[in-house]
Amino acid sequence: xxxxxxxxxxxxxxxxxxxxxxxxxxxxxxxxxxxxxxxxxxxxxxxxxxxxxxxxxxxxxxxxxxxxxxxxxxxxxxxxxxxxxxxxxxxxxxxxxxxxxxxxxxxxxxxxxxxxxxxxxxxxxxxxxxxxxxxxxxxxxxxxxxxxxxxxxxxxxxxxxxxxxxxxxxxxxxxxxxxxxxxxxxxxxxxxxxxxxxxxxxxxxxxxxxxxxxxxxxxxxxxxxxxxxxxxxxxxxxxxxxxxxxxxxxxxxxxxxxxxxxxxxxxxxxxxxxxxxxxxxxxxxxxxxxxxxxxxxxxxxxxxxxxxxxxxxxxxxxxxxxxxxxxxxxxxxxxxxxxxxxxxxxxxxxxxxxxxxxxxxxxxxxxxxxxxxxxxxxxxxxxxxxxxxxxxxxxxxxxxxxxxxxxxxxxxxxxxxxxxxxxxxxxxxxxxxxxxxxxxxxxxxxxxxxxxxxxxxxxxxxxxxxxxxxxxxxxxxxxxxxxxxxxxxxxxxxxxxxxxxxxxxxxxxxxxxxxxxxxxxxxxxxxxxxxxxxxxxxxxxxxxxxx
Ligand code: GLN
Numbered sequence: 001x002x003x004x005x006x007x008x009x010x011x012x013x014x015x016x017x018x019x020x021x022x023x024x025x026x027x028x029x030x031x032x033x034x035x036x037x038x039x040x041x042x043x044x045x046x047x048x049x050x051x052x053x054x055x056x057x058x059x060x061x062x063x064x065x066x067x068x069x070x071x072x073x074x075x076x077x078x079x080x081x082x083x084x085x086x087x088x089x090x091x092x093x094x095x096x097x098x099x100x101x102x103x104x105x106x107x108x109x110x111x112x113x114x115x116x117x118x119x120x121x122x123x124x125x126x127x128x129x130x131x132x133x134x135x136x137x138x139x140x141x142x143x144x145x146x147x148x149x150x151x152x153x154x155x156x157x158x159x160x161x162x163x164x165x166x167x168x169x170x171x172x173x174x175x176x177x178x179x180x181x182x183x184x185x186x187x188x189x190x191x192x193x194x195x196x197x198x199x200x201x202x203x204x205x206x207x208x209x210x211x212x213x214x215x216x217x218x219x220x221x222x223x224x225x226x227x228x229x230x231x232x233x234x235x236x237x238x239x240x241x242x243x244x245x246x247x248x249x250x251x252x253x254x255x256x257x258x259x260x261x262x263x264x265x266x267x268x269x270x271x272x273x274x275x276x277x278x279x280x281x282x283x284x285x286x287x288x289x290x291x292x293x294x295x296x297x298x299x300x301x302x303x304x305x306x307x308x309x310x311x312x313x314x315x316x317x318x319x320x321x322x323x324x325x326x327x328x329x330x331x332x333x334x335x336x337x338x339x340x341x342x343x344x345x346x347x348x349x350x351x352x353x354x355x356x357x358x359x360x361x362x363x364x365x366x367x368x369x370x371x372x373x374x375x376x377x378x379x380x381x382x383x384x385x386x387x388x389x390x391x392x393x394x395x396x397x398x399x400x401x402x403x404x405x406x407x408x409x410x411x412x413x414x415x416x417x418x419x420x421x422x423x424x425x426x427x428x429x430x431x432x433x434x435x436x437x438x439x440x441x442x443x444x445x446x447x448x449x450x451x452x453x454x455x456x457x458x459x460x461x462x463x464x465x466x467x468x469x470x471x472x473x474x475x476x477x478x479x480x481x482x483x484x485x486x487x488x489x490x491x492x493x494x495x496x497x498x499x500x501x502x503x504x505x506x507x508x509x510x511x512x513x514x515x516x517x518x519x520x521x522x523x524x525x526x527x528x529x530x531x532x533x534x535x536x537x538x539x540x541x542x543x544x545x546x547x
Contacts, residue, residue, distance in 0.1 A: 006138045007268045008129075008173040010161045012145045012207075014198025015180040019215045020251075022074030024178050024242060025144040026081035027251040030279075031261045033082050035272040036139035040078040041132060042071070042091050043125070044146040045153030049095040050088075053437050060308035064469045064519055068443030074144065076312050080522050081252070090132060094153065097124050117156060125160035126167070140270070149177075149201045162206045174267050177202060177209035178242065181216035181224065190216065190224040192231065199232040209234060210267055211260070213242040238263055247318065249283045249523060252276065282523050286322035295326045295537045298352045300333040300372045302365035307332075310358055312518035313386070319526035320534045328534060335368030345371055354382040354509075354537035357389030359469070359516060363415040370396045382509040382536040384529055387470055390502060390512025391424045394474050394482065397504075398423045401485045404478075411472050423482075425475040427498070440471050447491045447500045447515065454503045454511070455490035458528045464491075466500075466515035473514065474499040509536030 009028060013021040022042075029038045048054060051062050052070030061073045069088025079086055101124055105115050133141045143161060147154045165173045179195040199209060212228060214220045219241040220228075229236040240258035245251055255261075256276060265271055297317065299310060307314065317328050331352060337343040349355070355376050357369050369389070373396045376383035385393040391409055398407035398421070408417070409424035433439045447464050449455050474482075476497060479489065491501025491513070504510040509532060521527035 003169060003172055005168060005172065006133045006141050007270060008141050008143060008161075008164060008168060009176060009264070009268075010143045010145065010164075010173065011176045011178065012149050012158070012202065012209075013147065013178045014149050014202070015194040017148050019178055019180055020242075020248070021144060021146075021178050022072075022077045023081075023248045023251055024176075024213055024215075025074070025142055026077035027248075027255050028176065028260065028264070029078065029140075029142050030081040030252040031255060031274045032140055032264065032270070032272050034274050036270065037137060038082055038084070038140040038142055039132060039136045039138040040075075040082065040084065040086065040090060040142045040144065041129060042074050042078075042144045042146065043154070043157040044072055044091065044093045045151065045157070046093055047095040047098070048093060049099065049437060050091065050093060052440075056309035061311045062469070063312065064442060064467045064516065066444035066465075066467060068438075070438060070442065070469070072146070073308065073311050076315065076519070077248075078142075079520075080315060083522070087132075089128070092125065092128055092157075094156070097121060097128070097156075100124055100128075118159060121156050122160040122163055125157060126164055129160075129164065139272075140268075149198055149205070155205075158202075158205045158207065165207075171267075171269065174210045174264060175202075175207055176211045176213065178213045178215060181214040181220060181228075183217055190214075190218070190221060192224055192227045195228055196231045203233075210238060211263060212239045213255075214239065215242040215244075217244055219243045246287050247283060249279070249286065249318075253280055253283065278524065282322040286318055286523075289327060292325045292327040293538055293541060295328050295353045295534060295541065296331055296351055297328045297534070297537070298331045298333050298349065298355045298372075299358060300335050300348075300355060300369055301358050301360055302334065302336055312516070312521070313356065313358055316518040316521035316527050316530045317534070319521050319523050320531045322523060323526055323531065324534055324538060326534050326538050333372065335365040335372060338368035338371060339365060345375060348372070349375055349381070352381060353541055354533050355384070356533070357383075357385045357392060359387035359389065361388070361411070363412045363417070366392060366409075366412070370399075374400055377504065377507065377510060380507055380540075382533050382540065383507075383511070384509075384533045385512035386518070387468075387514060387516060390514055391472060391474065393510075393512040394487070394502065395423050397485070397487055398478065398482060401487075402481055404481070407478075409472055421478075423475055423478045424472050426471060427473050430471045441468050443467060445500075445515070446494055448494055448496075449501070450488075450490045450492070453488055453490035454505075454509075455501050458532050466513070466517060467519045468515050470514060474502075508540050509533055 011025045050070045062070050063073045063075045071091040145157045225236045225239040228239045333348045369392050373393050395407045398404040404421050406421040407423040408419045410422045488503045489499045490503050500514040502512045517527040517529045
């Protein structure tokens with residue numbers, strides 16, 4: 001009987017972490033998603049249910065899905081490259097898998113049996129994969145296994161996908177292995193040994209890669225491709241270059257040149273030609289230097305040392321660069337240093353054309369952010385406040401324009417402070433919540449746009465949908481006082497109770513949003529707030545140059 005189910009592409013990583021497996025997976029998905037429904041699944045080895053409670057310094061950004069799931073930041077790449085709206089269930093973690101098994105064990109589903117890693121854990125992983133494929137009517141299921149082959153915590157996923165091949169047959173599954181091909185200094189030659197060793201580790205687990213992507217500083221030579229092919233038991237055409245690129249958006253184009261689509265079509269007996277014309281055009285425009293006006297854009301936060309904490313913000317900025325002739329140069333401002341006097345406000349903001357205060361939590365660094373926001377308001381520097389950034393913009397305005405000098409957010413009471421004027425307070429629904437994981441106001445919600453505001457001009461829609469992740473909100477009791485002094489709340493939830501967007505008139509661009517616009521920005525349609533922030537900075541710069 002011929003096989004009618006979905007095809008599977010499994011991506012593993014070897015040699016070292018940080019090779020860009022998520023982007024490689026997303027790029028493969030991009031190439032196949034022309035005519036086929038490609039559904040990405042990420043398998044993470046850790047025991048947290050999700051990354052929502054993990055430190056962004058260690059783990060990078062927490063990506064929030066429309067359904068409210070807090071997931072690995074690789075989902076950002078998947079959504080931006082594949083145009084899919086992902087679901088929480090598509091991010092498997094060992095924490096989730098074990099929880100499912102333990103719940104079933106307590107229910108009595110395994111009565112009489114000893115519950116074991118194999119078959120119970122591996123079967124659960126496979127069941128999850130199959131049920132997602134079925135529910136989504138996937139043509140292709142793209143499975144990325146986190147970590148590096150040989151890591152203890154991912155062994156069960158590898159065993160599960162090995163068994164998956166037994167179940168669906170070799171014609172319906174492809175294993176892609178991403179490795180590292182170094183060019184050691186002094187030798188100046190591409191080296192295949194790390195790849196050979198990592199493929200051996202994979203072979204020991206019963207998996208033979210069908211496609212090897214060699215990441216490295218340069219394109220792989222034919223010689224090294226032949227060598228890898230020989231030692232790893234694979235055709236030379238199936239060894240492809242994943243050379244460093246100027247932007248990750250170029251990777252699908254590199255893979256296409258290396259004939260990845262053709263190889264996958266042949267191996268899986270599918271046909272879904274990519275249309276890369278517009279994508280290539282946008283990538284070129286994004287990366288072009290000539291004819292662009294340089295803009296210095298400051299990101300003022302406390303995780304400035306780990307840029308991965310703000311990954312989607314950086315993506316959203318680069319998307320605008322593909323549509324506006326601005327060359328955005330990022331300047332990282334650590335607001336804790338402003339707060340403790342290590343860096344002066346003047347120095348931090350000198351020559352800055354636009355400012356973003358991103359989302360955040362806690363007390364550290366917020367007074368520095370409030371000071372930055374004051375300067376943006378007074379000196380008419382284009383400003384975008386995201387989530388905490390909007391809340392702090394409202395606090396700044398309450399203090400310095402409405403003369404509510406003790407204005408603050410209730411959030412800092414957790415650190416032992418007393419807040420007399422809670423201009424930002426906890427959302428009513430959040431008051432009784434004790435558990436920290438997955439309990440914020442999360443995911444996609446509607447934002448009603450108020451007519452005759454800048455927001456209306458920007459979004460040109462009565463209603464938009466954006467993603468949220470917060471516990472606090474602008475205190476409704478202060479809204480009328482803020483409005484009296486000129487703050488405009490230009491977007492709110494459908495009930496009219498939660499303020500979700502604010503703007504200041506008489507300013508080239510001063511907006512704050514309670515949602516995270518960076519999460520839904522993409523290359524062919526940059527988010528409107530980022531776009532208009534950069535546009536305002538460009539216009540301001542060009543008009544000052546004319547004077
Ligand atoms: N800490 C704030 C809140 O919980 C803002 C959250 C954020 O910026 N994501 O409301």
